[in-house]
Amino acid sequence: MSVETRTVPFREHETWVRIADPDEPRGGLLPLIVLHGGPGMAHNYVRNIAELADETGRRVVHYDQIGCGNSTHLPDAPADFWTPELFVEEFHAVRSALGIEHYHLLGQSWGGMLGAEIAVLRPPGLASLSICNSPASMELWMAAAAELRAQLPPETQAALDRHEEAGTVTDPEYLAATEEFYVRHVCRVVPTPKDFVETVEQMEAEPTVYHTMNGPNEFYVLGTLREWSIIDRLGAIAVPTLVVAGEFDEATPATWAPFVENIPGARSHVFPDASHCSHLEKPEEFRAVIADFLAANDPTA
Numbered sequence: 001m002s003v004e005t006r007t008v009p010f011r012e013h014e015t016w017v018r019i020a021d022p023d024e025p026r027g028g029l030l031p032l033i034v035l036h037g038g039p040g041m042a043h044n045y046v047r048n049i050a051e052l053a054d055e056t057g058r059r060v061v062h063y064d065q066i067g068c069g070n071s072t073h074l075p076d077a078p079a080d081f082w083t084p085e086l087f088v089e090e091f092h093a094v095r096s097a098l099g100i101e102h103y104h105l106l107g108q109s110w111g112g113m114l115g116a117e118i119a120v121l122r123p124p125g126l127a128s129l130s131i132c133n134s135p136a137s138m139e140l141w142m143a144a145a146a147e148l149r150a151q152l153p154p155e156t157q158a159a160l161d162r163h164e165e166a167g168t169v170t171d172p173e174y175l176a177a178t179e180e181f182y183v184r185h186v187c188r189v190v191p192t193p194k195d196f197v198e199t200v201e202q203m204e205a206e207p208t209v210y211h212t213m214n215g216p217n218e219f220y221v222l223g224t225l226r227e228w229s230i231i232d233r234l235g236a237i238a239v240p241t242l243v244v245a246g247e248f249d250e251a252t253p254a255t256w257a258p259f260v261e262n263i264p265g266a267r268s269h270v271f272p273d274a275s276h277c278s279h280l281e282k283p284e285e286f287r288a289v290i291a292d293f294l295a296a297n298d299p300t301a
């Protein structure tokens with residue numbers, strides 16, 4: 001496949017975009033736009049989804065959401081600047097700048113939450129929605145995290161509790177305890193894939209978005225998304241929807257069940273022996289499931 005990168009204007013800022021085109025494009029197939037997680041974790045760790053370009057013959061678009069990766073960083077922006085509505089607006093700015101009118105949408109983790117925020121507004125060109133490893137509310141996410149955390153070794157739980165109470169969440173002992181959770185429920189590949197490492201490194205270098213909207217890590221949520229929920233709006237989604245997760249995902253079945261229960265016709269798929277980064281742990285299987293879903297919902301299907 002051929003890869004082009006460029007920036008597009010968003011408000012007075014710039015959003016960085018990566019476009020993968022197949023060497024042998026197939027007519028009639030809609031492009032896939034991929035939304036990364038975090039918020040603020042950049043596109044690197046979901047970059048391998050672009051392999052669908054050559055595997056399916058369709059264009060695959062990634063972009064770094066504002067505030068992270070290769071897009072404009074805004075470390076001095078106030079907390080109330082960072083809202084789901086901001087990122088919905090940015091998505092359409094990217095789509096419009098690329099001249100994309102009809103498309104499939106895939107979001108991973110926060111990206112799936114954002115994808116749902118886009119889909120409930122019923123944009124006219126949306127053909128399908130893939131929600132990957134995402135919760136339908138942060139209340140459900142935090143409850144699931146508490147349950148998984150309770151399964152960690154007692155000494156690991158004690159370290160987490162001790163440092164959170166003391167406010168020392170950058171202490172090496174706390175970070176080591178956090179890693180124990182991550183290797184069980186975030187990415188089970190050893191060693192950690194380079195794309196995932198790159199994403200974490202760029203977030204840690206400039207964590208404004210992640211720390212403001214989420215918190216210091218995946219299971220200690222203090223940010224502005226803490227009260228977020230889309231459950232009562234899911235009935236407005238009117239496109240075919242696929243919900244996927246991993247067997248050991250930090251997004252447990254309780255967190256994503258409302259998508260399946262409330263989006264008309266939504267279906268789900270769970271990848272065995274995978275966790276939150278199913279696309280890195282089971283890349284070929286993941287892309288095959290997504291490819292079949294997209295093909296079934298192209299205009300030529």
